[in-house]
Amino acid sequence: MIRGLSKIESFISNVGPKTINLAFLADAGFNIPNTYFITNDQIASGEYKHITSSEISKIFRDSKFIIRSSALIEDSSS
Numbered sequence: 115m116i117r118g119l120s121k122i123e124s125f126i127s128n129v130g131p132k133t134i135n136l137a138f139l140a141d142a143g144f145n146i147p148n149t150y151f152i153t154n155d156q157i158a159s160g161e162y163k164h165i166t167s168s169e170i171s172k173i174f175r176d177s178k179f180i181i182r183s184s185a186l187i188e189d190s191s192s
Contacts, residue, residue, distance in 0.1 A: 128153040132182075 126134060133151045140146050152162055167181065 125151075125153050128155055130154075 129151055133149075136146060136149050140149070156162055170179065170181065
């Protein structure tokens with residue numbers, strides 16, 4: 115399941131800092147686009163191993179979207 119940013123509190127230990135920071139900005143009232151995320155556990159399980167942009171298009175139908183890939187291993191600890 116692809117989750118909306120408003121559900122971040124339940125998954126905060128299972129997403130990267132970029133997702134968390136977007137949630138904090140949204141909570142602070144900054145105008146950010148609708149944002150959705152996939153948790154690290156979902157990636158590790160292989161649930162989205164071969165998801166394609168055409169499959170994502172089916173989920174969001176006629177909406178425009180951008181895919182921003184960001185893995186936890188891309189983030190430094192500092």
